[in-house]
Amino acid sequence: MTSHATTDGTPSITNGRATEPTEVGSHATATAPVFESLSVLDLFKIGIGPSSSHTVGPMRAALDFIGQADASGRFDEIVRLRVDLLGSLGATGSGHGTDTAIMLGLSGLAPDTVETPQITATLEQIRAAGELSLGGRLTVPFDEAKVFVFRPLTVRREHPNALRITAYDASDDTIASAGYYSIGGGFVMRHDEGDVLSPVPAPAEQLHPVAHPFTHGDELVARCRETGMSVAELMLENETAWRPREQTIAQLERIWEVMQECVAHGIETPGVLPGGLDVKRxxxxxxxxxxxxxxxxxxxxxxxxxxxxxxNLYALAVNEENAAGARVVTAPTNGAAGIIPAVMHYADRFANCVDDELSWQVRFLLVAGAIGIIIKSNASISGAEVGCQGEVGSACAMAAGGFAAVLGATPEQIENAAEIGIEHNLGLTCDPIKGLVQIPCIERNAMASVKAINAARMAKQGDGTHYVSLDTAVETMRRTGADMSDKYKETALGGLAVAYIEC
Ligand code: SF4
Structure with a gap:
């Protein structure tokens, strides 16, 4: 696998931002951000399994492509489609359901609204008829074996998760062609002509500066000290730049509801997970x-x-649902979707959570979101970019911060909890067997959930002062990810993925 870092001056992508690279493999300097701030609702999205970068992102890209094809003015002339899956999407896209997610997106379905039975029905219909209803309105022939071209050894310098969708007319001339990068957590960037990168869709964040901007842990703590606000209050006030306070609260309550539904459905569903490993639920x-x-x-x-x-049970329930392609909350990715719900369910059942005018669940999610924003702004939440430390490590840190907050922690203790959560996941590689988000992913979520609870409790024992700051731990994660071989970045070419031998 070749390196994806170059010095030729083309834009690179990190943290949901288009940036100009400064050195080989460096993601340190963001000189031309596409958007300045992230919302808590960017970190928590309702979607489908098994992967935010390999399922949710490509599905959103395919949905966006319908608009691109429409803009050509020749939508009705489309008779053939081709989808190139590059780099990590080519290597593990089949196991992660990238191809089926794109089929759903091309059919006009969105990850946040599609119902689980609709997924099965749509895929069965496409396969039985050998046709796909593009955008739900134009029938085109669709043979998966011919449409999808898996190119695992073509690693784009901008990001390891790249795809291109092309539509042709009856003369095999191109009607529309669009390139995308799925940059983790369901975030997608369109790769337009002239290397212009734009988020899909353009985030509202560009338009409304937040009241208390922060991208680092020390800034977050400083803002809390200056204002006398808790982390949750500060986050909620920032969110009001984009939508009314009550709407944010309602959406976070809905996120918690979906997490509960996911656990409830997971613990009542027996069987074997799809993909060929025969992993028992x-x-x-x-x-x-x-x-x-x-x-x-x-x-x-x-x-x-x-x-x-x-x-352990709560984490397993969510990650089994995710592996089965059912509805989950991306938190902040699908591979790590079990950690925050598991810790919240634990808090609900066993902890004495401190309530104020906000429910503890809303406060938990706001604080976890603040930690996620810091990590995404300075390193990555993508396994394809920095290994599993970016997925499970980030979710562990977010859960630790959130749990500490509802136990009554100060901003300093919250920062400490998040730091412990990320520090003890540094170096964690991504090596899923058969490219499926099952082994080691499912149990790994349970392990990290327990670690998050312990991190919060350790931080609560102290006064918030500690040796390694959250910012240092996040920067270490970024550097460790840059040093990590591509074999350990969601390519299924190293670690457990090759230690396991199929009979
Ligand atoms: S090993 Fe970690 S990063 Fe890789 S697919 Fe599994 S959960 Fe995601």
């Missing part, structure tokens, strides 16, 4: 065992870590 069986255990009369010493098994 375990959460239904584990749930029954935990209920029996908790109902049984207690003997001997109390097991103080029994609650940890509930944390």
């Amino acid at each position: 375990r959460s239904k069986e584990w749930h029954a065992k935990l209920l029996d255990r908790d109902a049984a009369p207690k003997q001997g010493r109390p097991d103080l870590l029994e609650g940890m098994e509930w944390v």
Whole structure:
């Protein structure tokens, strides 16, 4: 696998921003940001599994392509489609459902609104008929084996997750062609003519500066000290630059609802996960065992870590749903979607969460979002860019910060909790077996959920002062990711992915 970093002056992409590179492999300097701030609702999105970068992002790109084709004025003349999947999308796109996500997007379906039964029905219909209804209004022949071209060894310098969709007329002339980068967490950038990069869709953030801007942990703590606000209050005030306060609260409550639905559906669904590894779904069986255990009369010493098994269960339930392609909350990615819901369910069941005028759930998500903004602004949440430390590590840090907040932590303690959460995931590689978001991903979410709870508790024991700052840990994560071989960045070419031998 070749390196994707060059020094030829073309734009690179980091953190959801178009930037000019300053050195080989450097993501340090953002000189031409496309947008200045991120919203908590950029970090938490309702979508479908199994991957935000390989499923949700490409689906959004395909949906956007319909508009591009429409703009050509020759939409009705389209008779053939071609989709090139490059780099990591070419290497693990099949296992991650990139191809099927694009089929759904081309059919006019959006990741945040499509219902799980609609997914199956649409794919079955395309395969049975050998035709796809482009944008739901133009029938075109569709043979997956011919439409999708997997090019894992072509790694674009701008980002390892690249794709191009092209539509042709009956003379095989191009009607429309658009390139995209799926940069993690469901974020997509369009690669237009002349290397102009634009987010899809253009975020409203460009238009409204926030009241208390921050991109670093030390800035966040300083803003809280200056204003006397909690991290959650400050975040909520920033969010009002984009939408009314009550709307943000309602949307975060909806996010929590979907997380609960996801856990509930996960723990009642048995079976085997798709993809060929025959991984058994375990959460239904584990749930029954935990209920029996908790109902049984207690003997001997109390097991103080029994609650940890509930944390494991919640994470497994979400990640099994994700691996099955069902509805989840991207938090901040799909591969790491189980951690924040698992810690929130633990908080709901076992912790004494401190309430104020905001529900603890809304405060948890606002604070987790603040930590996610810092990580995404300075490093990455994409496994294809920096390995699993960017996905599971980021989610662990976000959950640690959120949990610390609802336990009553100060901004300094929250920053400390998030730092512990990321520090002890540094160097974590992405090496999913068969390119499926199953092994090690599902159990890894459970491990990181427990780690997040511990991080919050450790931070709460202190006064917020600590040796390594969150900003240093995030910068270390970025540098470690830049040093990491591409074999460990969602390509399934190293680690467990090759240690496992198929019979
Ligand atoms: S190993 Fe980590 S980064 Fe890679 S697919 Fe699994 S959860 Fe995502």
